[in-house]
Amino acid sequence: MADHERILGVIHFILAILWIWFFLQSKRNHTVNYIHIMLLLFAVGILLNTLYKVIDSWWF
Structure with missing residues (x-):
């Protein structure tokens, strides 16, 4: 499931x-x-x- 979330995050980032x-x-x-x-x-x-999720994933 983590790979799916990563791909979705990349798509959102590119769209933004x-x-x-x-x-x-x-x-x-x-x-x-x-x-x-x-x-x-x-x-x-x-x-x-997206930045919040990336920073949050670094801590945990």
Whole structure:
């Protein structure tokens, strides 16, 4: 089960990076709307959650 969780974590991390990249591209083209901001917030939340899980797994 740990391998499944690792793969899922990597997928979430890549998805979050892509969402942030998408937001930055939209910002550069001056086409930012509310959905881009929501995607950015979800991406930051996913990154923080993934970092928390990684740091927590180091301790135990």
